[in-house]
Amino acid sequence: MKRTLLTLLLLPFLSHGQPKNKLYSSEIQQRQWVDSVYNSMSLDRRIGQLFMVAAYSNKNEKHVAELERLVNVNHVGGLIFFQGGPQRQAQIANRLQGQSKLPLLVGIDGEWGLRMRLDSTYRFPYNMTLGAVQNLDLIEEVGKAMAKQSKRIGIHFNFGPVVDVNNNPDNPIIGVRSYGETREIVTDRALAFMNGYQSEGLFATAKHFPGHGDTSTDSHHNLPLIDLDKDRLHQVELYPYKKLFKNGLSSVMVAHLNLPAYEPNDAIPSSLSYNVVTKLLRDELEFEGLIFTDALNMKGVANYLSPGEVDLAAFKAGNDLLLFSEDVDKAAIKIKEAYELGDITESRLAYSVKKVLGYKYKVGLTKPLVIDQTNLVEELNDAVYDDLNTKLYSEAITLVKNNNKLVPIRKLEHEKIAYVALGDDDGTPFLEMMRNYTTIEVVAATDLSRLKDYSLVVVGYHKVDNPWRNQNFSIEEKAIIGEIAKDNKAILVSFAKPYALSGIEDEIKELDALVVGYQNNTFAEQAAAQIVFGALGAKGELPVTITRKYDVGTGIKTKSIDRLGFSTPANEGLDPVVLRKIDSIAQYAIDQQITPGAQILVARHGKVVYNKSFGYHTYQPEYPVKNTDLYDLASLTKILATLPMVMKLYDEHKITMHSKLGDLVPEFKRTDKQDITLKDLLTHQSGLVAWIPFYKSTLDSVSRPDSNLYRTQFSPDFPTQVSEHLFIKKGYTQTMLNEIANSKLASKKEYKYSDLGFISLKQYIESAYYRTLDQLVQEKFYQSIGANRLTYLPLRKFDAKEITPTEEDNYYRYTTVHGYVHDMGAAMQGGVAGHAGLFGTALDVAKIMQLYLNEGHYGEEQFFSKSTFEVFNACVYCDKGNRRGIGFDKPQLAGKPGPTCGCASLTSFGHTGFTGTMTWADPEKDLIYVFLSNRTYPDSNSNRLSKENIRENIQQVIYESIVK
Incomplete structure (x- = not known):
């Protein structure tokens, strides 16, 4: 009608x-x-x-x-x-x-x-x-x-x-x-x-x-x-x-x-x-x-x-x-x-x-x-519109060619990737997002001879986002793409009108993969990068024909391979207004000189929704903290380096929970510690003392490094670097192990947090694989998941300006501790220890935590089994008043103090660090929280960060922001 x-x-x-x-x-x-x-x-x-x-x-x-x-x-x-x-x-x-x-x-x-x-x-x-x-x-x-x-x-x-x-x-x-x-x-x-x-x-x-x-x-x-x-x-x-x-x-x-x-x-x-x-x-x-x-x-x-x-x-x-x-x-x-x-x-x-x-x-x-x-x-510019745009571009980006399933890029440890930018507009958001996944080197279009050193080339075609402008490839750009595609494994990501690709039909034939990004803006560039690296699956379909082979409706679908992605708080069920309270807490900590600076990250459902840096490297406003700056992670090393290697050994059936310390580390045979089980060691239920101040016995009568044990320069007899101008005598790690072996053991097994177990386990891990711990975690985990800014010995890879200093040491090293591990015992082992020594960014810490939330899976690789993770995340001595998991810290038990805001689920896990660090994951809320700071600078004695519950208060805000 x-x-x-x-x-x-x-x-x-x-x-x-x-x-x-x-x-x-x-x-x-x-x-x-x-x-x-x-x-x-x-x-x-x-x-x-x-x-x-x-x-x-x-x-x-x-x-x-x-x-x-x-x-x-x-x-x-x-x-x-x-x-x-x-x-x-x-x-x-x-x-x-x-x-x-x-x-x-x-x-x-x-x-x-x-x-x-x-x-x-x-x-x-x-x-x-x-x-x-x-x-x-x-x-x-x-x-x-x-x-x-x-x-x-x-x-x-x-x-x-x-x-x-x-x-x-x-x-x-x-x-x-x-x-x-x-x-x-x-x-x-x-x-x-x-x-x-x-x-x-x-x-x-x-x-x-x-x-x-x-x-x-x-x-x-x-x-x-x-x-x-x-x-x-x-x-x-x-x-x-x-x-x-x-x-x-x-x-x-x-x-x-x-x-x-x-x-x-x-x-x-x-x-x-x-x-x-x-x-x-x-x-x-x-x-x-x-x-x-x-x-x-x-x-x-x-x-x-x-x-x-x-x-x-x-x-x-x-x-x-x-x-x-x-x-x-x-x-x-x-x-x-x-x-x-x-x-x-x-x-x-x-x-x-x-x-x-x-x-x-x-x-x-x-x-x-x-x-x-x-x-x-x-x-008119409310953040809710960013939420929608984020979804739209994530759904629009279209994969139209994908030889050998090159996209998403897998096996990051085998790839050396170059990025070549073409066009007349900015490709920074695309490059920065790709760098969240792995190391990307920029190669100028005028210097293509360098590409022979790379296994894969990503070409970004960036045109000014204006519907009225000609966005076609120039003759020179077509030639560049042709040359790259002929000699290299190459992906072209075009941030221009799809019609622009009609002019490079011959060049497309030579490419290994082609992604259509449609427009050159932050949303499109970030979504495309996530699809290229598998944090998002490709879902788009061409609305028009671009070549005879790639006509309307073309669109290869891919799935996420469980790499950490990026989204907005609201899209992941968090109230952005509530979450912004984190800013004021962090700024309070900076203004009150509780810490010079901090990095804070929140991820949910496998997506980073908050990643901000506050303050400066020191209390002098010289170097603002960036998201890419590295912090001394202190005891987070336990669950980010030592524990994943132990879990891998467990998964390979090389150790069990009943394995004994004397069998794992020969120095403990025929001592009162030889029967300590792996389970008791990792749950801090072994009876070991909390800490041994190893460095104190190496000081002279005026509390300076003893010249019999230290030199100011490297030599074959003093090869282990403690700090910038300090090298300790060869083999001193053995002396430290002997001190642990001779230390007092409690007669009753009850919870007492101790570094000594993790110091000892490093020796077993290295002997099991015939490699040093820093090499092992890089090869077995970090390279594969793209945690390229998670490392021991950061000064070997990064400029000091990218690393926050930790303390003005006036009791042992008598220098600014900057780029060298703060923990004295770890420093005496050359900066590579089982309990400390790791440096990193909040983002790379979150990648390991996401691997744990994925129960051993990340980027289409199974690092250890789900059942192994479940064993290590169990609170096996809760009934005895010990909240610890096997290696992981766990939420406080009822009526007792603990590391969290008290709002995390009992299945959650994480760790805190002396330098002012914390990371926590909650499987029930599918949530990750990372807090990094150098609260120990310039003096580690005052711990207002802990006294004023800064980390816990931020965690409380995160939980309060959850709306669904």
Whole structure:
């Protein structure tokens, strides 16, 4: 049954299942208001309602004054805003709305959000990028988000969605403004957008009727020819409109086209054609919504009639609202003259004017509209839109070629990767995100000879993110890609219009993998990098054909390989407002000189959602802490280095929980410690003393390093470096083991935290694999998971400026401890110990913790079995008052102190470190927390970080932020 106009108007605003009597009541109220207003209007005011005039907030007072004249003298019905800014637009809109006797309808061309026209506002993906997204619910969310932004700034119409089927890749004006080249791609996404936008009580406008896709002419300059027969038009170009009409589309914009199938006179553009607007759109397709012309200043129509004449012709053709008239005064006179001559009937005028009034009624324009400018810019750029954009680009990025399943990149330990940047825009977000996964070396396009030293080359093609600019590859760029692909295993990631790839069909044949990123911005670049490295799976499909082999619909699907990814708090079920409280706690710690600086990371569901650095390396504001700076991890070494190696040995059945220390480490045979089991050692239930101050016995009478045991330079007899200018005598580690062997052992086995067990286990691990511990963890774990900034002996790999200092030592080494391990016992072992010595970043710590949360799995590699992890994470002596797992620390037991906020689950695990570090993971919440600091600088004696519960308070905030 054909819908009535009023029913059509009401559809977007009615909840499902509303009783018919309420609908009838609403219709009656609207008719009464519309009739009342219309009957009170003079002819001039009625005619004025037909115009939506162009307004700019970046123009001068003269322009605004002219708008005021149009409102007060010509009684125009609405405004279409173009370039400017949100605050200025709000001021102008309020000023004009305040002067208009009848509030104005306001529209904007915001196809990818307000940013299409306004600075300081938000930008969503182009439609063609959305065409690659297969989750239509996300497209509907885009519509809702854009409607909320429109409503906030007093806009009622978005002149979108674009429903042009862009089946001509040479189209100069539609292109990426279209969802794609098939009617289905366009229709499905346009419908989803429309539903989202209109669900918020605003009006969507499908354009450019009857279809602007199959032409290579820009209607801004000339009249494009759409030389298609009626059957083809109905099968393709008109198909989306018919679907949208059935679902309650509010309005349509008619294009300026030469459409011989419906208008035989090629001197009459479609927007001025009665055959097109009335006979086709209104009568044949039964559309009863509001009909806009496209802008009447465009040459595609302005070349055919003079100002005023073109407006009259457009109205007579059947349009309701005349957009961007070049001369409202002349146009109003022409329409009035035609009315007085009977060329325009009263019923024709009333039909359109009452329709305009009906739309005003539906958006509440029965009373003055005032835009609240308080926090306007902030609200238009709310973080919730970043949440949505993050999802959209993650779903859009398209993998179209993938020889030998190169993407995602696996076996990082076997790859040496170079990055070559092409194009004219910034690729920093792409590079930085790739570097979160492994070491990436930048090679200039002018120095390709260097690429022979690399196993894999990633080429990023970065073009300025502007839909109107040529983004095609230059001759030189094509040659570079050809040369790289011929001689190297290579991946091309293109952050440009997909059509740009049509020009490098031959080069694509040589590439091993091709990823389409669609646009060059932070969201696209970060999502593409995560897909390349397997933190995200590829889901997108090409919305258009790029070559004969890679046509529309192409899209190779991949799955995440459980590498740590990146997302937003809200997308992972955390309240970002609550989570931001971390900032104030961290800043308090800095301001109160509790610690010079800190790194804090939060990850959930395998995604980093918070990774920030605070303060400086020292209390001098010289080197701000960066996320890539390394901290001395202290006792986190136990669970990040020694424990994974022990778990691997256990998994390989080389040790059991009942293995005895005397069998593992020969120095303990025939001592009272030989029967200590591995389980008791790792749970700190062995009876070993807490700590032995090994260094004190190596000091002379004035508490300086004894010259019999130390030298200031390396020599074969003094090979072990303790600090910058201090080397200890060869074999002193054996002396330390003997001290442990001879130390007092408690008669009763009860919980007492001790470093000595982990110091001892290092000896067994190294003997089991015939390699040093630092080499082993690099080879067995860190290289494979891409933890390239997790290391012992950091000065061998990194500049001192990338490492935070730990203490001004005035009791042993008498120097600034910087890049050398703070723990004295670990230092005496040359910086590589089982209980301390590891340095790293919060991100790389989180990678190991994610491996644990994955129960031994990371990046498609199983490092140890799930059952092994479960054994080591068990609290085996809880009934004896010992909260410890096997190697891991665990949450405090009821009524006792402990390491956490008290809010972590009993299955959670982690560790803390003397230098002011902490990492914790919670399987039940799928949560990781890392806190790194150098609270020991310049003096380790005062531990206000612990006394004021800084780490625990931050952990409490994290748990409070969990909403789902």
